[in-house]
Amino acid sequence: MPKMKTKSGAKKRFDFTGTGKLKRKHAYKSHILTKKSKKRKRNLTKFSIVESTDAGRVLRMLGA
Numbered sequence: 001m002p003k004m005k006t007k008s009g010a011k012k013r014f015d016f017t018g019t020g021k022l023k024r025k026h027a028y029k030s031h032i033l034t035k036k037s038k039k040r041k042r043n044l045t046k047f048s049i050v051e052s053t054d055a056g057r058v059l060r061m062l063g064a
Contacts, residue, residue, distance in 0.1 A: 004063050005063070006061070007061040007062070014061075017049070022049065024047065024048055025048075029041065
């Protein structure tokens, strides 16, 4: 049986932390930034942790 392929979109978007949790970037930081406040844009720059309810789905996409 062939190996399972990783979803290439998922491998670009998600990464693991040192403790094994999944990191993700925030949405809404790519364009139309003039109307967003500095505080909002600064907070969108930081990484976030994937919620536990979605982590299983993401792990399946990553083939882990």
